[in-house]
Amino acid sequence: MRILLDKFSKSFGSTNIIEDMNLEVGSGEMLALLGPSGCGKSTTLFAVCGIHRPTSGRILFGTRDVTDLPSQERNVGVVFQSYALYPHMTVEENIGFPLMVRRIASADIKKQVADIADLVHIGDLLGRRPAQLSGGQQQRVALARALIRRPDVLLLDEPLANLDAKLRLEMRSEIRRLQKETGITAILVTHDQVEAMSMCDRIAIMKSGEIVQIATPSEMYKDPRTSFVASFLGNPPISFLKGKAQQGAFVLGENGLCLPIAALSGIPDGTTLSLGVRPEHFGTAGGIPVEGKVVFAETQGRENLYDVVLPDGSVLRSIQPVRDDVKPGDSVRWNLDSASTFVFAEDGRRL
Template sequence: METIEIKLQNLTKVFQAKNKEETIAVNDLDITIPAGKLIGLLGPSGCGKSTTLYMISGLLKPTEGRIFFGDTDVTDVAPEKRGIGLVFQNYALYPHMTVKQNILFPLENLKMDKEKALERAQFYADLVGIGHLMARKPVQLSGGQQQRVAIARALVKEPRVLLLDEPLSNLDARLRLQTREEIKRIQKETGITTIFVTHDQEEAMSISDEIVLMQEGIQQQKGAPQDVYDKPANLFVAKFLGSPPINLFEGRIENEKIMVGKAQFGRAEGKKDQKVVIGVRPEGFNIVERSSLKVTVDFVETIGRDTTLIIQKPEGAVDPEVLKAQQEESDEMIDGIEEGSIEETAPEQKATFRAIVDADNRVKPGDVIKLSVKPHKMFLFNKDGELI
């Protein structure tokens, strides 16, 4: 299979509702997807990631911008002429056809020689590990097996690009782990440029060569998963990646010192005095003998080698006004919140934060401990959420 690079240039999609109201689903996206890589399009629901995928597939037409496969502009090319394979969230297997008929269906449209088609169908069925189920109907298969049939059906045309729309969200937790390894393996074996869409950061981080984080139709950051995790470009990215999520503190820079209330978190050399939001990864703390960051432990959860401490934030780390407003809001919205949706206005305010420390530290609830902050696990954001 030839592998190609995909280039999205100023890609924009505006949906118009019946009442002429316009929503910008994808806003001026510029991404280059290197040939032969597995790319995860990641973001909360409604961020435009699926729309982007559908535009790459050709099922949706961009309002503005161009799409290139290699050097060819495919923006106005019909889906079937693009040489893509698409796997849907609900698999979209034809229920009245057997596995074999499902996999053969794309080849029938290509008017391929029957024997050759059969041979190829069997090859891809074997590749995804469902070669022995060819005579079954989709209802007789488990979710994971259906998923594989869908992938085989997408691959059988030997497309230049494989697109997967939330491929794991309909599977249970155990199958999800297994299937994502499987997708990675199939992608490696075929070397096909693959884009997959997900709202699950762990899923994206675990198998992608690169991830593209999107929010409200705008690209937030692109890069290798660990790079993005280690160097978040903004507050949104910092909050979206990581489990448990990053801890946020209200603070300020004062004489190049990073201060939260009376506690010093570290130094910010060459940065001018201002109010900041400080993000610290849970693994970014050390228990030390001497520090101005003196805190009380509320709860202790020990799981295996790690201990998670739930700790009261130091005085001044929480803006009481913001906290109160957020609590009221979340009480009202408790049912309306979608999975993966994240507040992006004010930084999240909680009265406690988490620190993951070595289980050797015998800390009990109620203890007062002193913490230091690892500088490379700490990020500073201005009031617009941009990294300083």
């Protein structure tokens, strides 16, 4: 089911968290709300599920206006960061609770719980209590409870934050599998760009209560609208060089490292700019040689990560296939792929 936020605003007392936000999530789509903490992404989520009432604006599920409906009548499933399982109930009672409050016959509940438990692979844990489960299993129970009454919308509030790294990887694909199999519209709130990029169809990146950009993960990675978006996506993160425009080229500091960049034609000389260079675009491939000194090297098994300080003091990151010939302290002359760089104006706007 399609979800539409129309001029949605939320304030607590006199603090405006979100102002006039418009967001549309297509039917069956999984959208990530990505942003640093305090950007209003959880507030948005809680407004969609009815825990917070919007200060103004409308929320629509399909064509139904749910703005003034209490959460009980909205038919949403929510997975909380802490899972919020009911500790005094067994797994079976936990999953069956949404059906129980609807006074569905207990034989029916039993059957549906068994079905959904099989779907999330916890069929053999139904008799246990939440305290007797591992983090990943609790997560699956929370998912099952959210999905059992076939909600119009599945909301996930940092669902992977409390899991260890290996489980996180596993649950990432698991949640995506469930979302695809059930065809449910889902919103994922996260501050982790890897989660957002790997699990979702589209990402809405938020900053201080505003959506900065909505795009598919690869579009957003290749074509960030602001330096904030560029710095938020990608691991290891993008590095920025500060410089000025000069005759259609980006000039770094005094020593005259000069990068001709197509996007700069028509920009007046002397404009302060920053250049975003992703670590994979600085290394052995690329056209423009850059000299610098390696100050940090880190191996990640398949790849090595280097921090290179340029003569003017700015730092470029480089990620390359594993090689043993470069050590911290070495001077290197690597190539920069200027066509893949991003140029941002002083206010962070992409040029």
